[in-house]
Amino acid sequence: MTSLTDPPKESFRLGMLIYDTRYRSLTIQVVALIGFMIFAAWLINNTLVNLAVQGKSIGFGFLSDPAGYDINQRLLDYNSQSTHWRAAFVGLLNTLLVAFLGCITATVIGVLVGILRLSNNWLVARLMTIYVEMFRNVPVLLWIVFTMAILIETLPAPRAFRGENPEASMVLFDSVAFTNRGVYLPEALFSRGLGDMPIFPDRDSPACQPTEDGSVEDGCGVFQISLDLILILAVFGAGLYGSSVIRKRADRIQNQTGDRPTTWYLRLGVVSIPTLIVLAALGFHLGYPALKGFNFQGGTYLRNSLIALWLALSLYTAAFIAEIVRAGILAISKGQTEAASALGLRSNRIMSLVILPQALRVIIPPLISNYLNLTKNSSLAIAVGYMDITGTLGGITMNQTGRELECVLLLMLVYLAISLTISAVMNWYNESVKLVER
Amino acid sequence: MKKTVFVGALAVAGLSAGIAAADTLADVQARGKLNCGVATGVPGFAYTDANGDWQGFDVAVCRAVAAAVLSDPTAVEFVPTTGKTRFTALASGEIDMLARNTTWTFSRDVDLKFDFIGINYYDGQGFMVSKELGVSSAKELDGATVCIQTGTTTELNLADFFRINNLSYEPVPIETNAEAQQQYLAGACDVYTTDASGLAATRASFEDAANHVILPEIISKEPLGPLVRHGDNEWGDVVRWTLNALIAAEELGVTSANVAELASAAGNNPEINRLLGTEGTLGEMLGLDADWAVKALSVSGNYGEVFEKNIGETTPIGLARGLNAQWTSGGLLYSPPFR
Ligand SMILES: N[C@@H](CCC(=O)N[C@@H](CS)C(=O)NCC(=O)O)C(=O)O
Numbered sequence: 001m002t003s004l005t006d007p008p009k010e011s012f013r014l015g016m017l018i019y020d021t022r023y024r025s026l027t028i029q030v031v032a033l034i035g036f037m038i039f040a041a042w043l044i045n046n047t048l049v050n051l052a053v054q055g056k057s058i059g060f061g062f063l064s065d066p067a068g069y070d071i072n073q074r075l076l077d078y079n080s081q082s083t084h085w086r087a088a089f090v091g092l093l094n095t096l097l098v099a100f101l102g103c104i105t106a107t108v109i110g111v112l113v114g115i116l117r118l119s120n121n122w123l124v125a126r127l128m129t130i131y132v133e134m135f136r137n138v139p140v141l142l143w144i145v146f147t148m149a150i151l152i153e154t155l156p157a158p159r160a161f162r163g164e165n166p167e168a169s170m171v172l173f174d175s176v177a178f179t180n181r182g183v184y185l186p187e188a189l190f191s192r193g194l195g196d197m198p199i200f201p202d203r204d205s206p207a208c209q210p211t212e213d214g215s216v217e218d219g220c221g222v223f224q225i226s227l228d229l230i231l232i233l234a235v236f237g238a239g240l241y242g243s244s245v246i247r248k249r250a251d252r253i254q255n256q257t258g259d260r261p262t263t264w265y266l267r268l269g270v271v272s273i274p275t276l277i278v279l280a281a282l283g284f285h286l287g288y289p290a291l292k293g294f295n296f297q298g299g300t301y302l303r304n305s306l307i308a309l310w311l312a313l314s315l316y317t318a319a320f321i322a323e324i325v326r327a328g329i330l331a332i333s334k335g336q337t338e339a340a341s342a343l344g345l346r347s348n349r350i351m352s353l354v355i356l357p358q359a360l361r362v363i364i365p366p367l368i369s370n371y372l373n374l375t376k377n378s379s380l381a382i383a384v385g386y387m388d389i390t391g392t393l394g395g396i397t398m399n400q401t402g403r404e405l406e407c408v409l410l411l412m413l414v415y416l417a418i419s420l421t422i423s424a425v426m427n428w429y430n431e432s433v434k435l436v437e438r
Numbered sequence: 439m440k441k442t443v444f445v446g447a448l449a450v451a452g453l454s455a456g457i458a459a460a461d462t463l464a465d466v467q468a469r470g471k472l473n474c475g476v477a478t479g480v481p482g483f484a485y486t487d488a489n490g491d492w493q494g495f496d497v498a499v500c501r502a503v504a505a506a507v508l509s510d511p512t513a514v515e516f517v518p519t520t521g522k523t524r525f526t527a528l529a530s531g532e533i534d535m536l537a538r539n540t541t542w543t544f545s546r547d548v549d550l551k552f553d554f555i556g557i558n559y560y561d562g563q564g565f566m567v568s569k570e571l572g573v574s575s576a577k578e579l580d581g582a583t584v585c586i587q588t589g590t591t592t593e594l595n596l597a598d599f600f601r602i603n604n605l606s607y608e609p610v611p612i613e614t615n616a617e618a619q620q621q622y623l624a625g626a627c628d629v630y631t632t633d634a635s636g637l638a639a640t641r642a643s644f645e646d647a648a649n650h651v652i653l654p655e656i657i658s659k660e661p662l663g664p665l666v667r668h669g670d671n672e673w674g675d676v677v678r679w680t681l682n683a684l685i686a687a688e689e690l691g692v693t694s695a696n697v698a699e700l701a702s703a704a705g706n707n708p709e710i711n712r713l714l715g716t717e718g719t720l721g722e723m724l725g726l727d728a729d730w731a732v733k734a735l736s737v738s739g740n741y742g743e744v745f746e747k748n749i750g751e752t753t754p755i756g757l758a759r760g761l762n763a764q765w766t767s768g769g770l771l772y773s774p775p776f777r
Contacts, residue, residue: 054529055551055668068594070609080597157625159570180626181583293581294571294628295608304626382588385611399522399589402550
């Protein structure tokens with residue numbers, strides 16, 4: 001017998017998983033995870049069994065079949081013989097278009113309203129409050145339907161533009177027509193244009209056989225890019241770059257000498273003159289819409305459905321953005337304003353130079369979620385017959401093929417991808433405006 | 439061991455979810471109500487009257503089935519469905535049957551896994567335009583804006599028709615008949631196209647019905663009929679033979695006026711006797727009462743009576759029997775014999 005005893009060896013007992021605080025949280029997590037996995041397995045199994053009972057199987061082959069339906073607004077060449085894939089893609093582009101336009105206008109309106117709501121002018125501030133409360137507190141679907149109803153019921157039908165003494169007439173020197181089917185604007189045409197470049201063309205397909213003027217048909221290639229547009233954008237971009245070089249030089253001179261050289265005419269010239277020269281070389285002219293048959297022909301046609309959706313989504317989201325902007329501005333301490341005015345800055349310069357740059361840090365994170373909301377809300381498009389991806393893939397394709405599971409899965413993936421992309425871009429922007437701490 | 443219990447439990451849970459939907463007749467009887475999918479609102483076919491009761495040609499089929507199965511023509515839960523939601527509603531079991539101007543097509547039958555139990559209206563797709571436009575043929579519609587219900591056969595026919603005839607058009611996709619009507623009347627589309635019967639019904643509700651014409655071209659075959667899910671043949675038989683009973687009753691001269699009298703005792707026409715259950719056991723074979731057909735016929739009479747009351751020539755909709763006359767009067771209606 002030794003008098004010295006070892007400290008009792010701690011042996012592991014099962015009860016310790018629950019009673020020992022060192023293990024307890026781990027135990028709970030493992031149990032929760034297993035529970036979740038059982039639930040997920042049950043859901044999947046249930047789905048598969050039920051599909052089997054209905055005699056359906058899962059597969060994506062149907063997406064390569066001809067879609068059979070037409071889509072009115074197509075940013076890509078598409079007809080009823082194209083595949084469901086292509087229909088989905090045309091819908092996706094429509095979703096992206098309305099989301100992009102919506103985010104821009106919502107931001108512009110939202111920032112304006114947010115600032116004006118803090119205005120010292122009683123009337124302006126109250127009006128902005130009314131705007132925000134009105135739009136924030138009514139479901140966006142109602143706004144969409146309501147906007148569409150207004151467009152349809154108040155604007156004249158194309159046939160009202162007809163006849164000797166038409167009831168309605170075009171505006172802006174007969175170049176723009178507002179009808180209850182949409183707005184027809186002049187379009188850019190090029191008499192000496194470079195044509196379109198087919199991407200991934202199949203040289204053997206009939207659509208790709210050059211016609212007399214050397215161009216190919218719309219159906220050639222996966223899609224086609226307008227060379228004119230690329231050229232103009234390239235020249236314009238180069239001009240902007242040149243202009244920024246001039247600005248940097250001016251900054252440098254100002255830093256060294258204290259005097260800023262006048263550069264606005266140089267910068268304007270660098271941007272506009274080359275672009276104008278290219279436009280003239282391409283034979284730029286405007287094509288005006290004209291009433292022909294049932295509808296206006298020619299010009300750019302902004303459909304009612306796009307306008308209603310765009311407008312309603314922007315106005316609705318802008319109400320939220322306005323509140324975010326207001327909160328962001330209020331988050332900057334009053335001392336900043338006072339200090340800036342003590343330096344002799346005028347109030348609009350205080351806003352743009354001192355307050356907003358700091359407020360952006362507070363504004364951007366919730367702004368991201370509003371962009372995401374707008375994008376996801378755009379899936380209400382079918383209420384006004386706008387053919388977004390929910391309308392094509394999640395609507396007609398799903399309905400005509402009966403592939404609910406596949407279509408909804410794809411749709412979810414698409415929205416997830418769009419949302420993650422928007423988040424990534426905005427987070428990157430957020431990083432770049434973050435306060436640099438020393 | 440544990441694992442097998444787990445997998446077994448999953449399998450049972452999955453199976454019971456699947457099987458629960460397979461005996462619709464028992465489900466309906468246990469529930470005491472028939473869930474019947476109808477249109478959201480098409481005058482004459484499925485609409486709610488001033489009292490909020492559902493009425494119409496398609497609604498009558500639901501009521502007849504409810505009467506045959508539950509002895510109560512009002513024991514129906516009407517579920518309004520759009521062109522897009524109707525098939526999901528049926529496949530998921532939300533409704534027991536669908537009676538909503540639905541065209542019997544190969545892919546709906548075979549690929550979407552439904553059973554069309556018959557045809558209650560032989561139709562075709564037409565075009566409606568305002569007279570003001572001066573259009574007399576669908577071939578003159580080049581460049582027109584066309585209102586079209588999404589998720590329908592008519593959407594696909596429209597695309598084919600314009601492509602084959604080398605015409606251009608601008609589709610305006612729409613979800614319900616009511617929206618289509620609003621857009622069409624406001625002139626947001628030049629043309630409304632759907633089943634000709636639907637056009638006639640929609641036009642009848644216009645204030646200026648006389649200013650609108652239905653063009654002569656019928657561009658498709660649209661056999662409309664009620665449908666049920668694939669795989670529950672007993673339930674399919676109940677719905678099929680209820681519709682056949684309405685059609686056969688007209689052929690045999692059984693009407694709402696004389697059905698009670700004819701059913702009180704066996705007469706000397708054996709087919710009428712079998713239909714009305716005074717002879718033979720047809721009702722029992724269906725799992726219903728012997729007088730199931732009597733109940734179905736007592737609701738609003740035979741097929742001809744239902745037709746005349748809801749959409750016939752005496753109504754504002756004013757559809758002629760045409761193809762929908764009995765085969766004995768030159769139409770296509772032909773019920774298999776009750777024997
Ligand atoms: N028969 C076609 C079209 C059916 C259809 O949608 N018809 C319209 C017009 S008659 C309708 O019933 N609409 C009902 C509603 O809007 O609820 C089909 O089955 O796809």
